[in-house]
Amino acid sequence: MSRRRSGAAVRGMSQREIRENIKLAREYALLGNYSSASVLYRGLLDQIRRTKHAVRDGSVQQEWQQLWQQMNAESQLLQGILSTLEKNQIEPSPAKASNHEDWDMRPLHSEQRHFPCPIRRPDNPYKDSKSPNNRQNAAVKAQQRHSHRGPTGERSKAPRDKEKKEAAGKAKEDKEKEVKRFDGAGYDKDLVEALERDIISQNPNVKWDDIADLEDAKKLLKEAVVLPMWMPEFFKGIRRPWKGVLMVGPPGTGKTLLAKAVATECRTTFFNVSSSTLTSKYRGESEKLVRLLFEMARFYAPTTIFIDEIDSMCSRRGTSEEHEASRRVKAELLVQMDGVGGASENEDPSKMVMVLAATNFPWDIDEALRRRLEKRIYIPLPSTTGRVELLRINLRELELASNVVLDKIAEQMDGYSGADITNVCRDASLMAMRRRIEGLTPDEIRNLSRDEMHMPTTMEDFESALKKVSKSVSASDLEKYEKWIEEFGSC
Incomplete structure (x- = not known):
């Protein structure tokens, strides 16, 4: 009985250790520290294989086999990333993970872990995890020492200098982008x-x-x-x-x-x-x-x-x-x-x-x-030339019939303000639509196609609009403005 309890305790400790190592390996992969993550994955695959062989229950062995396949797939993915970086001669550096879905796999008897924000890497990642696998710890530390030392064995200052330069450049860029904000101290x-x-x-x-x-x-x-x-x-x-x-x-x-x-x-x-x-x-x-x-x-x-x-x-x-x-x-x-x-x-x-x-x-x-x-x-009423120009500006998006003569329309709008001319153009542009829907039921109007409503504006439309839209400024008003500007104007 005591032997059974001892075996169960060992299996429980082994599962707990595997869960912690899975979390740690994924955390390193998310942080971009692919070399350390690769060492952890290799140790994990070994550990899971040993645990699987130690279990006699067939269904439990199958679960451990599935976990091994899952971890092996993640390890292969990581190896692919490392080989791509080596091929392109890019030095892996800790960074935000661009795709969380690649690492979103649920291990056996472990909780799924999400990372909604960048994880701050601890100074000594193994200090808090307290993993009992001393061989793994030694391998990871050796890998870290190797990655931070140059070819002469001295600690490389280049990454640190590079980080400082990037931080200084980013701070300068943020300062340039910063919008001036008024300090309303003393006011509501x-x-x-x-x-x-x-x-x-x-x-x-x-x-x-x-x-x-x-x-x-x-x-x-x-x-x-x-x-x-x-x-x-x-x-x-x-x-x-x-x-x-x-x-x-x-x-x-x-x-x-x-x-x-x-x-x-x-x-x-x-x-x-x-x-x-x-x-x-x-x-x-x-x-x-x-x-x-x-x-x-x-x-x-x-x-x-x-x-x-x-x-x-x-x-x-x-x-x-x-x-x-x-x-x-x-x-x-x-x-x-x-x-x-x-x-x-x-x-x-x-x-x-x-x-x-x-x-x-x-x-x-x-x-x-x-x-x-x-x-x-x-700011006077538009001249004849100004009225023609105003007509062109207002009608630039409108299709006009061949019989439309803007100079003739402008002559008939003497005394019209810019707003009055805009109203004439708007009213004339609606004339064709009014003729088309005259006598139709609401259902027939709704069923009209866009091509049927696409009709050019004619000279007759402008004649009708001019009869409906009158000028808004009287001669006596103009006289008052001219008298005031003659007395107080400073052009």
Whole structure:
């Protein structure tokens, strides 16, 4: 009886030892230490064979045989990797395993082990495992000593130096990729996050060529934003960059589109700010937002702050309708704008912050703000040439019939804004579809093929659209804009 118990204890210890060695061999294989893993696998195959022969039960012997075949397959796979590395003269080094499935095999009486993250290799891997197989330990240690020593027997410093160089290069690369983050210490975290959301990180994808006509406006914006970046030595002193540009004109003439082109083409940090961004129900919060906006703009400089419909935020002060909170916000905005460009005439252009504003009601803007917006340019209705160019831009993806003459259509749209011309093109492009589905049931419409709906837009479609879409700007409105720009313009 005692002899049986002794045999069972030996088998139990042997199984436990095999389980530990399997885990260790796979761990070394996953870490890329293939030489040590190979030594362990050879010892494992020997150990499993001896254990199998010591067992008399046929079914248990079959299980041990299956485990031996499994470990042999893993060992063969490892030998293949080693031979490939030797063939290509690549020195095996510890690394992340690229494919866990190759090693995802379940040994007999052992738990499956997954490695969701890289395993940190211990200084002495056998210190914790306490494997009783001293021959294996000696073989692995000899292999490790051999792999870390050069041909003269001295410990090689090359791998360590190589690792240091790689780590230094990676740290430098990470530093270059690191995005500048504004430190909002002293400000409410929510306020900082609200303004960071207004930074346009995605490209609006509007090029200068996508904007018809408006050559004077494009030239001025390039001069105000782009050239100081290219020629910083020139734009100093009296030639310092403009600190504020106001775009004035009727609705739909392309003021916001110009701002999008600035964001796309000029490679500056672009804040798209509205009155709602700088408004808070809490007393004193709106002024803090204005100050925080300009501090962030200086931090991310060069920066362009675009304020659309600025008249809603900076109307004339001193009127009976003006609220006290609104007056404080305007005062803070004026102070911050004066502190951006006028603080130093020798300021570096790469640190500039320019305010780009747009309005349809320039006569409502406060006089002090008008003074700070140094360049005031008029964005007029498109000319005849501009209207033809706008038609080409809007219809570039549309198939036109042979009888469509763009010059003739442009002549009929005198007094139309850019938005009006876009509406005419959109309405004309739908005319053919309207004719095709007229009188059809919903089921018949759903069953129409794509080819049946593919019909070119004709001249008659444009004639019909022109009768339906009228111009949105009156002659009296144009007269007011022209009078204001004649008095206060600074092109």
